[in-house]
Amino acid sequence: MLKQRMVLVLLLLLAACTDPVEQPPTESPISVETSTELSMPTLPDLDFANLNFFYDGFTEVRLVSCTDGDTARFRVNGSIYPTRFLAIDTPEISGQLEPWAMTAKNYACDAMEGATQIVLELEKESDIFDNYNRLLAWVWVDGELLQYKLVEESLAYVKYLYGDYAYNPTMIALESRVQKEGKRIWGEVDPTFNYEVSELALSIDQLRTEARYGDKVIIEGIVTGIVANNFFLYDKGAAVYVYTRNAPYRAILAGGIGAKVRVTGDYILFNGLDEISNISNYGTIELLDSGLTLPPSSELLLSEWGEAYESMLVHSLNLTITRIVENDNDNGYDVYVSQEGVEQMLRIDKRLDPMIDPSFFEVGRVINAYGNLSQYVDVYQLMIRSVEDIEYVS
Numbered sequence: 001m002l003k004q005r006m007v008l009v010l011l012l013l014l015a016a017c018t019d020p021v022e023q024p025p026t027e028s029p030i031s032v033e034t035s036t037e038l039s040m041p042t043l044p045d046l047d048f049a050n051l052n053f054f055y056d057g058f059t060e061v062r063l064v065s066c067t068d069g070d071t072a073r074f075r076v077n078g079s080i081y082p083t084r085f086l087a088i089d090t091p092e093i094s095g096q097l098e099p100w101a102m103t104a105k106n107y108a109c110d111a112m113e114g115a116t117q118i119v120l121e122l123e124k125e126s127d128i129f130d131n132y133n134r135l136l137a138w139v140w141v142d143g144e145l146l147q148y149k150l151v152e153e154s155l156a157y158v159k160y161l162y163g164d165y166a167y168n169p170t171m172i173a174l175e176s177r178v179q180k181e182g183k184r185i186w187g188e189v190d191p192t193f194n195y196e197v198s199e200l201a202l203s204i205d206q207l208r209t210e211a212r213y214g215d216k217v218i219i220e221g222i223v224t225g226i227v228a229n230n231f232f233l234y235d236k237g238a239a240v241y242v243y244t245r246n247a248p249y250r251a252i253l254a255g256g257i258g259a260k261v262r263v264t265g266d267y268i269l270f271n272g273l274d275e276i277s278n279i280s281n282y283g284t285i286e287l288l289d290s291g292l293t294l295p296p297s298s299e300l301l302l303s304e305w306g307e308a309y310e311s312m313l314v315h316s317l318n319l320t321i322t323r324i325v326e327n328d329n330d331n332g333y334d335v336y337v338s339q340e341g342v343e344q345m346l347r348i349d350k351r352l353d354p355m356i357d358p359s360f361f362e363v364g365r366v367i368n369a370y371g372n373l374s375q376y377v378d379v380y381q382l383m384i385r386s387v388e389d390i391e392y393v394s
């Protein structure tokens with residue numbers, strides 16, 4: 001009946017289209033609704049109770065117990081399986097409790113405990129079990145994808161994408177949308193979490209010389225560069241990288257480059273780069289001041305790039321662009337430059353706003369480059385903050 005009515009409406013619309021008087025020659029009066037809104041994947045309509053997870057790819061399960069935001073035990077085809085929700089990571093409740101972990105757990109547990117139907121979906125592009133022998137699956141709770149809901153609620157990170165899983169594009173797009181809102185795990189203080197831990201208040205110089213990796217530290221400094229919401233912090237001749245996990249902390253958005261901030265986090269070494277990380281475990285970033293003068297940038301030969309200048313503002317002059325390399329990971333691209341026989345790399349993050357198109361860099365031409373010196377494994381690289389960090393010489 002509904003179909004017949006739709007056909008009738010279509011016929012009427014077509015009749016209107018072909019009216020020689022009403023119809024303009026080049027435009028169609030029917031506007032096609034194109035929606036860029038994200039929508040949750042849909043669960044196919046199958047007889048799940050009579051399907052086998054391992055053979056059919058779907059099955060209805062019973063919740064045995066709920067562990068945390070990304071783990072539960074289900075009765076699957078007659079046996080009990082600890083199950084890890086595929087493609088997400090929620091804050092930890094075991095070991096050291098993390099902020100938002102209880103909220104994530106309560107959200108997932110309430111959904112599953114109150115459900116009339118839980119369906120597990122096998123991901124063809126994933127291993128069936130993880131290294132801890134936990135089943136890996138998409139979890140559908142009353143027809144809604146739980147992983148999607150947890151990311152949408154800013155209670156889970158999209159993580160462990162080891163293959164082209166069916167819902168990867170949707171999950172990645174959803175995460176990048178909610179990340180911008182800065183809620184919960186993306187930078188909000190968890191009102192139920194006890195942030196009181198013993199931290200070391202250090203200058204960045206003391207941090208780099210006295211702290212041990214793994215220490216919880218409080219540092220203050222001036223923001224000298226921001227790339228994808230992560231930033232470089234400088235104080236009294238020393239600098240360090242602060243990895244926010246790309247989360248848009250208000251202090252950084254509001255203060256920008258030249259802001260003075262206080263950060264609490266773990267001091268870690270990541271592939272050779274000294275970092276303050278896990279800051280969401282300790283509260284938020286405090287904005288102390290803004291509009292401060294940046295420290296002077298050190299002029300270096302490419303051969304001088306090294307540990308002494310890590311995370312500092314530096315610049316190198318008269319560099320010939322030798323090649324532009326686009327990476328597989330889609331986060332950005334590398335511009336190689338040479339000077340007196342030494343080649344180094346400028347790192348261009350695609351999340352710069354505005355982004356710098358690779359066509360801006362012309363092989364063979366000469367530039368001056370400014371930015372923060374970074375390190376990845378044994379390679380130092382200059383993190384370009386904006387197009388203004390590049391000056392064409394010839």
Ligand SMILES: [Ca+2]
Pocket residue numbers: 272273274307310375
């Ligand atoms: Ca280093």
